[in-house]
Structures are given as structure tokens and as C-alpha cells.
Amino acid sequence: MPSATISNTPEMRKFRHRDGASVNTNTPPAPGKSREADALPSGDSLAPLSVFHEPWWLDIATDGNWSIAKVLQDGEVLAQMPYSLIKRGPWQTSHMPSLTRTLGPVFKENEKDPVRAMAERVSLTNELIAQIPTVHSFYQIFDPRVEDALAFGLKGFTVSTRYTLQFPVGRTVEDLWKGLHYKTRNMVRTGQKFVTIQPLAPDEFNRFYDSNLEARSRKNIYGSQVMHRLVTEFTQRGAGYVLGAYNADGALVAAIGVAMDSHAAYYILSSRTQNAHGGAISVLVWEAIKNAAERNLTFDFDGIPNENTFKFLSGFRPTLKPRLVIERHSPIWSAAKAGWDYFAEVGPTGSSQRCETSP
DSSP, X not given: OOOSSOOOOGGGGEEEETXXXXXXXXXXXXXXXXXXXXXXXXXXXXXXXXXXXXXXXXXXXXXXXXXXXXXXXTTEEEEEEEEEOEEEXXXXXXXXXXXXXXXXXXXXXOOSOHHHHHHHHHHHHHHHHHHSOOOSEEEEEBOTTOOOOHHHHHTTOEEEEEEEEEEOTTOOHHHHHHHSOHHHXXXXXXXXXXXXXXXXXXXXXXXXXXXXXXXXXXXXXXXXXXXXXXXXXXXXXXXXXXXXXXXXXXXXXXEEEEEEOSSEEEEEEEEEOTTSOTTHHHHHHHHHHHHHHHTTOEEEOOOOOSHHHHHHHHTTOOEEEEEEEEEEEOHHHXXXXXXXXXXXXXXXXXXOOTTTTOX
């Protein structure tokens, strides 16, 4: 079992170059400066990054407490993997940052035959793992496009699977509509008679979300400031949008937030008032599905946090997609976590609150 303390040796705090050189990047960014300014360019050959891998997203989600493992050859990035680094009291951890749904490694696109590509991927992953500091607890959910975690399993990480629901590209809006469960289709039709859908300003969405939590005497598990900054940033960058549903009196009764990248649109936030029409969220989700289809993007329902959410989302008839999870915990962390779970009934790491105020 590895040591339960984070390593600060220079060797563990440098990018790995296959030509023998190294670049130190694990030192914290200077005050007022983000990792975005420090990050090396990903290069055209690297597979497209998800919005959650973007330096600006991680800067906000971790308050700058993140780093990145990279393998370089002749100045070209062959593989990279970001990770958070958080210290709370005696504990040093690397978990999923706030509102960050998936991370994991990203590799140079490889046209080799499958066997050679797998061997190269394992080799590159081993070099990434060698750069990740040893912490008390490490936990990441991988982007669904990462199809194996073999190298992590061989290095002692526990590998498991979670799931999300998706609409892949290639289906028309008409085809998607016909594919809905008849009850969901009726819910959307009925809801459209009671609500009007309009774009929202980020500030209006954030106030609405917080007010609905307050009405239910609940706290924002993402942290209100972090969520506000992320919603504002992804809308201003064109990396997402927020939509609102208004009733006949012009009152905002439901809203959703969708983050986007070049591959997918992610349904990550939703909220509604307690007296909103039962179909308000369904109408908003349907609008987001159509928007993704028109942009030729995969629509990702962003995980299945509980059985009720699964029943709601499955009415849209999406495709089940696995998301790999890797984790490794020191014995002292595992013992402490068991005690916390017992006394506080703490949920599993990475639980979602997206539908906290929706059906």
C-alpha cells in the first residue's frame, strides 16, 4: 500500500517527456493567475477535450487547486490527465471537483491496429500515473469516451462502473420525438400548454436556483459561489446555456443548465418552484435535446443519481452508456470514512444534486 502522504518530490511534480526532459508545473499558480495561462497547448493530435477538462472550468471548480499529468514527445502532447489536489486538515485528497461530472485521461488520436493501440495506451497511462501524487484518497469518474482503465487496475486502483444516459448524434428531431415513451410525450405536450421557454441570464438562473433551495431549507452542495461562477463562465464562453420556463403570469417556474463542448451537451443543473406544472422540466429537457440534435452533438443526461431520476429520464428513451470509475484510498482514510458514514450517513463520493428541486 502506498504512503498516505502526498509526495512533493521534484520527480513527482513534473511533466514526463519521452525525450528525457521535464517541465515543472505542479506548483500553485501565482495570485490572480489561472492554470489556463500556464497550461501547455493540447495540440491538434490530442483527442478533443470535454468541457470539464478545460483549464478555465477547473480553475473555478477547484479554486485553482488542480494540476495535470502530461506525457510529451518532441513538444507534442501524447497524453494528459488533470486532477484536483485538496488539503483539509490532515487529509490530502484528489476527488471530482464541484459540478465536474467526468475527467480521466485524454490521448493522442491513434490509428494503429487495436492491439498496438492498447499497448501504447497502457504505456502512456503508466507514465501519467507516475506523475499523480500519492494522496489519502483518489477518486475520478472518466469521460464515457474512455473505454478502459486497464493500466489503473494493474497499478492497484479499484476500477468500477457508473452509468449515464445519452442520445448519440445522427438522429433527427422527428425521430427523437417519435422515440419518446408515450407518457413522456404527453407530459411534454401538456407542459407546452402551460409554460413558455426562454433563454435566461446566468444571474437570473443563479438567483432562481438558490431561492428554490432556500424554500426547501436545503444547501447548495456545489457551493453557491462556485456554481454561480461556472454558470456565468460557461454561458459567456458559449460553452453552455440556461433556459427558463415561464407560466401564463410570466413567472419563472423552472430552469435548467446545459454545459457543452465540441462533442456533447450535458444536462447538469435543474430547478423548479414547488408549484410548477409537472411537465415544466420535461419541456425544458426536450428543448435541450432538440438543441443538441440541431448542433449535431451527443446529448448526455449526466449520470443516474437515483432511481426516481432514472424513471424520469428513461421516459425519453436514451441509450445507456457506462462511465468508468477509478479510486484508491489509504487504510487510514478508509477507516475514517467508514466512521463518517456510520455516524453521519454520508452518501458515496461523487453523488449528484442536479435534480435536487426537479421531479
